[in-house]
Amino acid sequence: MARLFKAVVVGVSTGGVLALQKLLGQLPADFHLPILIVQHIGPDAGSGLAKLLDERCALRVKEADEQDEILPGTAYLAPPNYHLLVERGGFLSFSADPYVSFARPSVDVLFESAAEVFGPELIGVVLTGANFDGSRGLMTIKQKGGVAIVQDPEDAEARQMPQAAMAATDVDYVLALDGMAALLLKLASGRAAISHKGTGAR
Amino acid sequence: MQSGEVEDVEIRLLLEGVQRIYGYDFRDYADASIRRRLTHWLAESEFATFSQAQSRLLRDRGVFESLVRGITVNVTEMFRDPAFFRAVREQVVPFLKTYPFVKIWHAGCATGEEAYSMAILLNEEGMAGRYRMYATDINETVLQKASEGVMPIMEMQRFTRNYQKAGGRASFADYYTARYDRAILSATLKKDIVFAPHNLAVDGEFGEMNMVLCRNVMIYFKPALKERCLRLFDSSLLPGGFLCLGLKETLEKKKIGERYEELAPPLRIYRKRYG
Structure with a gap:
């Protein structure tokens, strides 16, 4: 069944730099869904990661800025020390509220606010990480009818985050990083069959 | 539905x-x-x-x-963004020192961590008794806490690291007394700060300020309210005064932007132009 999506959200922690390079590096510059990313990062990390990824990927990658409009062909990274949220109307915002799931930026905060705005038109992706951030957020995405993708724990540098996400909700796809860009392309173009298992209450 | x-x-x-x-x-x-x-x-x-x-x-x-x-309730920490406080110390304080007395408005001070950080910094730079800081917030409960100047002792390790990275000149432990699980800030830090309620959405400006700090407060506002706050800060600031925002807040594409120059670009310290 063809289906249209409005955005992809990605949560990643330990091993994230390499994982993001691989995933984003395999997407074309004209990938038409915006990608919003929380990579766990220290409070004083600066914006080096966005620059590095931007240089190495065809896709445009930037650190999210105040009032950024969410545009296709662009990946937005949450800045250090702020939660990244999605506003209705397709804009980004920040919060300096306390840590959620022991993290700021927190994957759960991004996923929950994106699910609120995009509902079933959202794809949530949980990648490698040594904690459980993102599992509650992925559950919310599923409850609102979105699609959940998790990196195969066997393929992940740290398996806890994918495992926690799989334990929290009935995910649609579990696969190695290598196949993930192709899957996103298929989903984005409406060519992938979407399993509706565990779609939850709407 | x-x-x-x-x-x-x-x-x-x-x-x-x-x-x-x-x-x-x-x-x-x-x-x-x-x-x-x-x-x-x-x-x-x-x-x-x-x-x-x-x-x-x-x-x-x-x-x-x-x-x-x-x-x-906004949360913050002492010397949050140490690079910002270092820049204030090195690039803003030299200008402030040219005045016999300076007035500072700290808008949205929450429980006071950054107001006390600024007091420590100014005192270390020899400005004790030569400034008054108006620290305001909409939330009177946090203001009460701010004026008490008591913080959880478990935070002190992190605050000490921030203080050192921010170019602190003394020993951070000299600024508080430990009592059980609390750190009581020194009275010398409090005497030049006035805590007062103020609602950025409806209340007016504070006159003739040399510096306005409002960090990570406007991130919670829609664009129209951000513009209102910036207008308020602009009409409060003297020419040559400094406006300090959070690291994710800028004057880019803002109405008051053209009257300001950015002093330390990534750190969001702006100076109001003369004339």
Whole structure:
């Protein structure tokens, strides 16, 4: 069944730099869904990661800025020390509220606010990480009818985050990083069959 | 209709009711964050839904006050963003020192961590007794805490690291006394700070300031309220005065932007031009 999506959200922690390079590096510059990313990062990390990824990927990658409009062909990274949220109307915002799931930026905060705005038109992706951030957020995405993708724990540098996400909700796809860009392309173009298992209450 | 949409309507009605009855206007707060905070408040309350909370909220001031406390608490830390405080020390204080006396407005000071950080910095730079800092917040409960100057001792390790990275010249432990699990800040830090209630959404400016700090407060506001705050800061600041924002807040594409130059680009320290 063809289906249209409005955005992809990605949560990643330990091993994230390499994982993001691989995933984003395999997407074309004209990938038409915006990608919003929380990579766990220290409070004083600066914006080096966005620059590095931007240089190495065809896709445009930037650190999210105040009032950024969410545009296709662009990946937005949450800045250090702020939660990244999605506003209705397709804009980004920040919060300096306390840590959620022991993290700021927190994957759960991004996923929950994106699910609120995009509902079933959202794809949530949980990648490698040594904690459980993102599992509650992925559950919310599923409850609102979105699609959940998790990196195969066997393929992940740290398996806890994918495992926690799989334990929290009935995910649609579990696969190695290598196949993930192709899957996103298929989903984005409406060519992938979407399993509706565990779609939850709407 | 999805449950999320029902909740959207409930939140809109609740905020409108609060504005009409109590005069506090939260409708210009950015949706995503206020929704998180409201949801958190609701979960901690005795009510199952916002509609259920509404009728009590509009009749019982105590419930309203708990709501305000819940949705306006901003958290920060001493010397948050050490590079910012270092830049203030190295690039702003030399200008401030050319005045016999300076006035500083710290808008949205929350529990006072950054106001006390600034007091430490100014005192170390020899400006003790030569400044007055007006530290304001909408939330009177946090203001009360701020004026007490008592912090959890477990935070002190992190604050000490920040202080050192920010170019602190003394031993951070000299600024507080440990009592059980509390750190009581030294009275010398308090004497030049005036804590006062102020609501950025409705209240007016503070006159003739040399410096205005408002960091990570406007991130919670919609664009129109951000512009209102910036207008307020602009009319409060003397020419040559400094405006300090959070690292994710800029004067780019803002109406007052052309009257300011950025002093330390990534750190959001702006200086108001003369004339």
